[in-house]
Amino acid sequence: MGELASSLYLVSTAAFALIAGVVGIRLLLLSAETGQMAERLLGLGVLLTASIGYGLMMVSVIGRTLLADPSAAPAVYAHITTAGWVFHNIGVMCVMGFVVHVFRRGVVWARVLALALSITLWVGWGLYVSQGGMADGAPRGSYWIVMAVVGTYPFWTAAESFAYYGQMRRRVALGLGDQLVANRFLLWGLASLTTAGSIWVVNIPGLTGATIAGASESGLAETCLFLTGALGIATVGIYWLTFFPPVWYRRQFSGEEV
Amino acid sequence: MADAKAFDHVCAQLESATALDRLAARGTVRIALKGAGLDPSTATAAQMRVIAQRVLPKELAARGVSDAEAVCAAIAKSLGTIQDAVVGESPEAVFARLGG
Numbered sequence: 550m551g552e553l554a555s556s557l558y559l560v561s562t563a564a565f566a567l568i569a570g571v572v573g574i575r576l577l578l579l580s581a582e583t584g585q586m587a588e589r590l591l592g593l594g595v596l597l598t599a600s601i602g603y604g605l606m607m608v609s610v611i612g613r614t615l616l617a618d619p620s621a622a623p624a625v626y627a628h629i630t631t632a633g634w635v636f637h638n639i640g641v642m643c644v645m646g647f648v649v650h651v652f653r654r655g656v657v658w659a660r661v662l663a664l665a666l667s668i669t670l671w672v673g674w675g676l677y678v679s680q681g682g683m684a685d686g687a688p689r690g691s692y693w694i695v696m697a698v699v700g701t702y703p704f705w706t707a708a709e710s711f712a713y714y715g716q717m718r719r720r721v722a723l724g725l726g727d728q729l730v731a732n733r734f735l736l737w738g739l740a741s742l743t744t745a746g747s748i749w750v751v752n753i754p755g756l757t758g759a760t761i762a763g764a765s766e767s768g769l770a771e772t773c774l775f776l777t778g779a780l781g782i783a784t785v786g787i788y789w790l791t792f793f794p795p796v797w798y799r800r801q802f803s804g805e806e807v
Numbered sequence: 808m809a810d811a812k813a814f815d816h817v818c819a820q821l822e823s824a825t826a827l828d829r830l831a832a833r834g835t836v837r838i839a840l841k842g843a844g845l846d847p848s849t850a851t852a853a854q855m856r857v858i859a860q861r862v863l864p865k866e867l868a869a870r871g872v873s874d875a876e877a878v879c880a881a882i883a884k885s886l887g888t889i890q891d892a893v894v895g896e897s898p899e900a901v902f903a904r905l906g907g
Contacts, residue, residue: 720843720899730906733905
């Protein structure tokens, strides 16, 4: 179970980073073509958060585990982790910018919320860095300040997407909307939920206060890794249907026979 | 955000063609739009035409407006002259592009 969970977690994280990179680059190319801010913000958000951010963090984690004594890892691993976090945090701000720009443009409370979450994220992360979090990766108070933002902003994205999906369904019923586009709001909301789910599930051992050894003995760590991996694979699948809907999926919404 | 030109036009037409006052006319159209998943600030003339043809007659009939179908048909026809003001992109337009 332990090896299976770890393998699934690594594979899903790598797959997630890969598809996020492809999606991010595709959206940035689209924004260069259209000149629109929406795809630029989302492209940067997905690319920086999931591909470059998580990618660098994973490189650091894997690199440390390959060392004979991970606790004596050279400083370069902390630098890689720091760079990963910086890209990740900028990406989080871009995704929140996308939500405000697309769903709540000109709405004061949404701007204030995005600003407050961004400030909290950077302040919490700055504290975490100053307490040595980049070197040991151990959860402490400041880490949970960061997680309070990283683990909640996807719920905002999901709520906006689901609310708009409800509106789109009513439009579709009157012939005023495209079914595939309506479905894309549902998919993006689901992707946001699976993202939030994986963020929280992987942190359950830390939330319960279990030590690494204790979590491993009870099977909690493996269970959480397995579930996080499964949520990651689900997110990859949803991203695929959202940004690269295959012909058979498009046909579900066009009324054509498969 | 200000209401769209097409929304204001339908409300004004409804107010002049029926016994509904300004508040009731605007409220009725808002309810019709909400039921259709549309926003008064972004509704286009083409969308308002569909609302006038398919949703508004029921709302007017429920409020005791006589000859609701004919009133709505006239409103739908009058929308042909309305030019939509250029407004910001809707979430629908953005998400339509995301899937390629």
